[in-house]
Amino acid sequence: MKTVAIIAPDFAPSNHPPALRVRFFASHLAEFGWRPIIITTKPASYEWTIDQENLQLLPPSLEVIRTEAFSPKFTRIFGIGDLGLRTMGQHWRALKQLCRRERVDALFIPVPPNYPMLLGRLAHARLGLPYVVDYIDPWVSDYYRTVPRERRLPKVGASAWLARRLEPIALRRAAQITGVSLGTTDSVVSRYRWLGREQATEIPYGGEPADFDYARAHPRSENSWGTDGLLHFGYIGAYTVAMAPVLRALFAAVKLGRDRRPDFFGKLRLHFVGTNYGGSKPLVLPWARQAGIEDMVEERPQRVAYLEALQLLTRCHALVIVGSEEAHYTASKVFPYILARRPVLAILHAESSATAILRQTRACDPIVFRSSPELEGKAAEILAALEKLMVLPHDFAPPTRWEDFEPYTTRAMTGRLAAVLDRAIGIEAADTIGVQATKSQQEGGPACPSAAH
Numbered sequence: 001m002k003t004v005a006i007i008a009p010d011f012a013p014s015n016h017p018p019a020l021r022v023r024f025f026a027s028h029l030a031e032f033g034w035r036p037i038i039i040t041t042k043p044a045s046y047e048w049t050i051d052q053e054n055l056q057l058l059p060p061s062l063e064v065i066r067t068e069a070f071s072p073k074f075t076r077i078f079g080i081g082d083l084g085l086r087t088m089g090q091h092w093r094a095l096k097q098l099c100r101r102e103r104v105d106a107l108f109i110p111v112p113p114n115y116p117m118l119l120g121r122l123a124h125a126r127l128g129l130p131y132v133v134d135y136i137d138p139w140v141s142d143y144y145r146t147v148p149r150e151r152r153l154p155k156v157g158a159s160a161w162l163a164r165r166l167e168p169i170a171l172r173r174a175a176q177i178t179g180v181s182l183g184t185t186d187s188v189v190s191r192y193r194w195l196g197r198e199q200a201t202e203i204p205y206g207g208e209p210a211d212f213d214y215a216r217a218h219p220r221s222e223n224s225w226g227t228d229g230l231l232h233f234g235y236i237g238a239y240t241v242a243m244a245p246v247l248r249a250l251f252a253a254v255k256l257g258r259d260r261r262p263d264f265f266g267k268l269r270l271h272f273v274g275t276n277y278g279g280s281k282p283l284v285l286p287w288a289r290q291a292g293i294e295d296m297v298e299e300r301p302q303r304v305a306y307l308e309a310l311q312l313l314t315r316c317h318a319l320v321i322v323g324s325e326e327a328h329y330t331a332s333k334v335f336p337y338i339l340a341r342r343p344v345l346a347i348l349h350a351e352s353s354a355t356a357i358l359r360q361t362r363a364c365d366p367i368v369f370r371s372s373p374e375l376e377g378k379a380a381e382i383l384a385a386l387e388k389l390m391v392l393p394h395d396f397a398p399p400t401r402w403e404d405f406e407p408y409t410t411r412a413m414t415g416r417l418a419a420v421l422d423r424a425i426g427i428e429a430a431d432t433i434g435v436q437a438t439k440s441q442q443e444g445g446p447a448c449p450s451a452a453h
Contacts, residue, residue, distance in 0.1 A: 084113025207335030
């Protein structure tokens with residue numbers, strides 16, 4: 001079996017998306033011939049809330065190497081708080097020690113945090129390791145340039161400047177790159193003419209059925225959803241500005257329904273949880289207030305723990321997927337929404353991959369649109385869909401075709417990653433054999449050998 005070292009500063013028991021993504025891959029890589037070894041950070045070094053129960057979701061056989069990190073109380077004196085920067089030295093030493101101890105065939109680096117991407121280039125030069133960079137979010141973007149000059153923060157500008165200069169250095173010897181969406185990988189490939197399209201692979205998050213099995217078997221704190229005689233519809237996930245037209249159309253339909261049938265729609269409650277990843281300011285309630293249905297909407301802007309989010313999904317009478325006016329938008333939340341086995345109201349762009357996935361699996365029949373003006377005429381259609389969901393019994397489960405959902409599981413997505421890793425060692429093998437032998441002699445120990453046998 002081949003071995004891949006994964007440098008993941010953010011890992012369980014963290015609830016953040018990078019931590020979840022690495023765990024998904026680590027749970028299934030062995031099925032595809034790759035043994036993962038995680039190099040990460042001790043939980044005490046995180047500056048955010050963690051959930052120790054996430055550790056129960058790790059495979060018992062998974063090897064996890066946890067290092068110290070520089071304290072942010074010290075590094076912030078120099079303007080540094082980034083977890084990746086606070087752990088780069090420690091993780092580099094851990095990787096070298098691992099390579100001296102045993103054979104490592106490839107290196108996998110998910111970002112963000114972004115700066116550890118540079119360790120891939122260093123590992124290639126010093127240890128002869130082929131490396132793969134996985135983009136969860138872009139490192140380089142035009143955001144700073146679009147902000148009015150008077151609102152540009154010097155630190156943000158410095159970070160953007162560093163990103164544009166360090167990313168090409170970090171990627172120059174990458175064997176492959178992966179990303180959560182085609183748009184993500186395309187944006188990277190388009191920046192560097194020496195990166196070929198054949199080196200980029202789209203790997204969405206996928207859904208993990210075992211996590212829902214665990215959540216159902218280990219219920220967390222109780223809530224009143226489903227026990228107070230009301231009909232609770234839930235949306236759990238971030239809100240972005242591009243969702244505003246969809247949200248306005250949804251709230252317009254709810255307002256229309258309450259005006260027509262006040263007693264019936266008086267039982268409806270819409271819950272929005274984890275809408276503001278960057279703070280606690282409500283982002284959805286202002287739209288509800290504008291529509292005149294503020295009393296029917298509850299918003300909890302702060303991100304909730306992963307297992308709590310799964311429990312909330314399973315306890316809703318129905319779920320709402322609020323799409324985006326951006327055609328390329330792919331809601332990663334569509335996978336857990338399907339796995340929750342609850343009725344779904346989805347309002348999505350016709351060209352969104354989420355639309356095709358929901359139709360293929362028969363989890364629901366989305367309401368689709370192609371432009372914001374078109375949404376303005378969808379109130380009656382959305383209202384009809386709401387009324388159908390509201391009369392369903394609470395134990396109703398959609399007629400999902402689970403055989404069609406299999407390609408969207410985390411196991412299937414890990415299969416894509418394993419194929420990428422296989423290509424990475426094939427591309428790099430001829431170039432690294434000599435480098436590894438040289439580095440082994442220079443450092444007086446066994447270097448990380450390539451997978452070319």
